[in-house]
Amino acid sequence: MTDNITMTHGSGGRQMHNLIHDHLISRLQNGILEKLDDSARLQNANTDRLAMTTDSYVVSPLFFKGGDIGRLCVCGTVNDLATSGAEASYLSLAFILEEGFPLDDLKKIIDSIAETAKEADVKIVTGDTKVVEKGKGDGIYINTCGIGFIPDGVNLSTYNGAPGDLIAVTGSIGNHETALMLARNLLKFDTSISSDAAPLNKKISRLLKLTKGIKTVKDPTRGGLASALSEIAEHSNCEIILQEDKIPVDKDVQAVCELAGLDPLFLANEGKYVIVCDPSSADAITQVFPKAEFIGEITDKQPKGRLLIETVSGGLRKIGMLETAQLPRIC
Amino acid sequence: MCLATPVRIVELGENPMVAVEKDGVNFTVSANLFPDVQIGDYVLVHAGFIIQKIDTREAQERIEMINELYRSEL
Amino acid sequence: MTGIKEKIRLIQKNIQIPLGKEIKLMEVCGTHTMSIAANGIHSLLPEGIRLISGPGCPVCVTSQKDIESALILARKDNVLITTFGDMIRVPSGKDRLENYKNVHIVYSPMESLDLAMENPEKEVVFMGVGFETTAPLIASTITEADKRKIENFSTLCLHKTIPAALELILSSKDSEIDGLILPGHVSAVTGSAYYDFLQDQKTPGVITGFDGLNIMESIYLLTRMILESKTNILNNYTTVVNKKGNTDAMELLDIVFEPSDADWRGIGVIPGSGLKIRDQYKQFDALEKFPMDPLHIEEPKGCLCGLILMGKVTPPECRHFGTSCTPLRPVGPCMVSSEGTCAAWYKYGRGDKNSDR
Numbered sequence: 001m002t003d004n005i006t007m008t009h010g011s012g013g014r015q016m017h018n019l020i021h022d023h024l025i026s027r028l029q030n031g032i033l034e035k036l037d038d039s040a041r042l043q044n045a046n047t048d049r050l051a052m053t054t055d056s057y058v059v060s061p062l063f064f065k066g067g068d069i070g071r072l073c074v075c076g077t078v079n080d081l082a083t084s085g086a087e088a089s090y091l092s093l094a095f096i097l098e099e100g101f102p103l104d105d106l107k108k109i110i111d112s113i114a115e116t117a118k119e120a121d122v123k124i125v126t127g128d129t130k131v132v133e134k135g136k137g138d139g140i141y142i143n144t145c146g147i148g149f150i151p152d153g154v155n156l157s158t159y160n161g162a163p164g165d166l167i168a169v170t171g172s173i174g175n176h177e178t179a180l181m182l183a184r185n186l187l188k189f190d191t192s193i194s195s196d197a198a199p200l201n202k203k204i205s206r207l208l209k210l211t212k213g214i215k216t217v218k219d220p221t222r223g224g225l226a227s228a229l230s231e232i233a234e235h236s237n238c239e240i241i242l243q244e245d246k247i248p249v250d251k252d253v254q255a256v257c258e259l260a261g262l263d264p265l266f267l268a269n270e271g272k273y274v275i276v277c278d279p280s281s282a283d284a285i286t287q288v289f290p291k292a293e294f295i296g297e298i299t300d301k302q303p304k305g306r307l308l309i310e311t312v313s314g315g316l317r318k319i320g321m322l323e324t325a326q327l328p329r330i331c
Numbered sequence: 332m333c334l335a336t337p338v339r340i341v342e343l344g345e346n347p348m349v350a351v352e353k354d355g356v357n358f359t360v361s362a363n364l365f366p367d368v369q370i371g372d373y374v375l376v377h378a379g380f381i382i383q384k385i386d387t388r389e390a391q392e393r394i395e396m397i398n399e400l401y402r403s404e405l
Numbered sequence: 406m407t408g409i410k411e412k413i414r415l416i417q418k419n420i421q422i423p424l425g426k427e428i429k430l431m432e433v434c435g436t437h438t439m440s441i442a443a444n445g446i447h448s449l450l451p452e453g454i455r456l457i458s459g460p461g462c463p464v465c466v467t468s469q470k471d472i473e474s475a476l477i478l479a480r481k482d483n484v485l486i487t488t489f490g491d492m493i494r495v496p497s498g499k500d501r502l503e504n505y506k507n508v509h510i511v512y513s514p515m516e517s518l519d520l521a522m523e524n525p526e527k528e529v530v531f532m533g534v535g536f537e538t539t540a541p542l543i544a545s546t547i548t549e550a551d552k553r554k555i556e557n558f559s560t561l562c563l564h565k566t567i568p569a570a571l572e573l574i575l576s577s578k579d580s581e582i583d584g585l586i587l588p589g590h591v592s593a594v595t596g597s598a599y600y601d602f603l604q605d606q607k608t609p610g611v612i613t614g615f616d617g618l619n620i621m622e623s624i625y626l627l628t629r630m631i632l633e634s635k636t637n638i639l640n641n642y643t644t645v646v647n648k649k650g651n652t653d654a655m656e657l658l659d660i661v662f663e664p665s666d667a668d669w670r671g672i673g674v675i676p677g678s679g680l681k682i683r684d685q686y687k688q689f690d691a692l693e694k695f696p697m698d699p700l701h702i703e704e705p706k707g708c709l710c711g712l713i714l715m716g717k718v719t720p721p722e723c724r725h726f727g728t729s730c731t732p733l734r735p736v737g738p739c740m741v742s743s744e745g746t747c748a749a750w751y752k753y754g755r756g757d758k759n760s761d762r
Contacts, residue, residue, distance in 0.1 A: 315445025379513020
């Protein structure tokens with residue numbers, strides 16, 4: 001069952017993590033790649049402040065409430081750059097188009113890319129277009145690559161968390177993946193839930209100017225809040241404890257989760273960050289992200305590297321990375 | 332073994348379908364297994380069917396041992 | 406006394422087990438297993454209480470042979486399979502339903518009828534699993550198909566019922582179950598009187614809802630009843646459970662189905678614990694439309710799922726657990742289902758009362 005790539009390898013959870021560790025890093029490690037931060041920090045004789053990232057977009061459907069593949073391919077990449085504190089400057093844009101794909105849809109997607117790039121204040125400076133035979137693609141795939149410059153004094157990484165630090169999330173979770181499931185007709189509910197896809201790079205830049213106490217910024221995309229925080233706990237080698245009743249979930253998203261048996265902690269987001277910070281930075285976070293909630297903290301307890309949650313019942317449980325992408329269930 | 336969720340009936344549709352709502356999420360379910368429902372009723376829905384009405388009375392009959400326990404802290 | 410956490414703390418204080426005594430409670434329903442894990446209930450209980458997961462996870466107890474039957478249907482060009490999202494990742498050998506494009510996840514079985522009408526050239530087969538809560542829905546879908554004269558719809562009916570399985574577990578020689586946390590939503594349909602047969606087993610039970618507080622209340626009630634040697638059945642989920650249950654649903658269940666033997670994965674055949682479509686509706690029985698002889702697939706060696714489903718061992722006692730058996734590569738059924746005992750233990754851990762916290 002593990003001899004071929006399965007859909008689970010792409011779900012952002014444990015199996016993708018294992019694929020990267022077992023097959024990519026072993027062959028390609030070079031001192032930078034294996035850090036596995038969402039963007040890589042590069043250096044030459046003149047600077048060590050250049051950040052680079054890349055991401056591919058294969059979303060279905062292409063258009064959904066709150067966004068489309070064009071908006072995603074800009075947001076995802078500038079948001080990944082911002083996780084290193086970099087101010088996104090330039091993007092590349094590569095299309096793989098399937099023969100027969102409607103030109104009107106392509107135009108709509110490019111318009112959306114242009115609009116989102118403007119919103120994020122980033123320039124698309126190079127690109128590529130390939131076409132594959134009908135049946136060999138899913139309409140359109142997009143790859144973007146981004147580079148940006150990290151301001152002096154900024155040093156963000158998932159390895160920086162330390163006991164006493166607070167964990168914040170910049171807004172309610174689960175909206176993006178729920179909106180996609182609805183758009184895919186996997187859930188037949190009528191709601192106003194829309195994707196949270198948004199470029200947050202300018203807000204992060206503002207935050208970093210306001211306070212020096214930001215340690216980690218990570219976007220909880222595939223695999224959700226749980227997978228993002230598991231990774232931080234593992235990389236920072238510390239215990240994170242969350243308060244379940246502090247985690248913001250919109251009422252309608254919560255209702256969908258209850259109806260379909262989904263856990264919002266594992267649902268993808270495209271316009272939220274988890275932030276690890278010194279307590280002194282809390283006000284600055286609230287100033288830049290008024291909907292931010294402080295949902296937990298890092299402790300000095302043993303064993304290290306794990307993520308715990310105090311539940312609404314007062315019980316304690318362990319949370320791991322997403323194992324397999326969630327599907328609606330009745331049991 | 333079964334997820335079931337409380338929802339509120341907002342409209343009686345073409346028999347046996349009824350429109351229900353929960354926190355801004357609207358959908359239709361079958362009332363074939365529980366036909367005796369009115370608009371405003373809270374019902375329990377499992378996999379697209381109403382399976383039971385929810386008793387929303389404040390003063391439900393509770394097990395005496397539980398009442399005793401909670402009274403003990405007053 | 407208003408907050409949930411405060412109430413739970415009060416209950417926690419009042420669950421008192423005499424030193425050296427161990428009380429074993431079985432939560433029969435898989436949704437309880439999940440909720441207990443998700444709420445971290447284990448971490449709130451004293452040393453002397455062990456919670457054991459029962460056979461009420463429909464995915465876990467679906468036999469390999471039945472999964473294989475579904476796969477045989479999925480491999481046919483002219484068939485569309487509909488089923489709940491729970492079922493599509495359950496492996497049989499190296500295959501699973503997820504691998505087939507003609508398998509559709511539905512929220513309601515009624516969606517199968519729409520699909521059948523939209524695809525008159527295909528046969529739509531609904532793969533139905535679940536207990537007394539879910540089976541009436543399938544009965545209703547079948548009678549609706551009959552009313553609408555839909556000919557290209559049938560169901561692969563793998564439903565099971567709770568009483569025979571519970572009797573088997575409680576009457577088995579080395580049964581050590583002291584009390585039962587009884588399923589809330591099954592009871593909403595069957596009514597609380599459905600459990601009268603348990604009186605013969607001399608085991609107390611409490612019908613329980615699914616939030617952490619309700620579960621803690623029921624654990625408190627059970628421990629008191631056990632220590633006071635009471636064996637009655639209490640209803641602690643009165644918002645939706647009454648004595649009679651949903652009589653319309655139970656009547657329809659009886660109109661469409663008749664009791665049959667059922668093969669429980671990891672346990673074996675339990676007489677009278679399944680539901681078979683009656684002759685009157687046999688045109689909707691996929692097994693009638695597509696006679697099949699699925700391959701016999703051996704249960705994996707060393708897998709303790711059968712004993713886990715009977716409540717006799719816990720997951721860490723199995724040599725596969727967490728090493729060769731994980732949710733990504735499940736060996737046995739209890740790891741396959743998200744509400745399976747092993748999956749719940751794996752995902753949420755066992756609480757932390759025994760560690761440093």
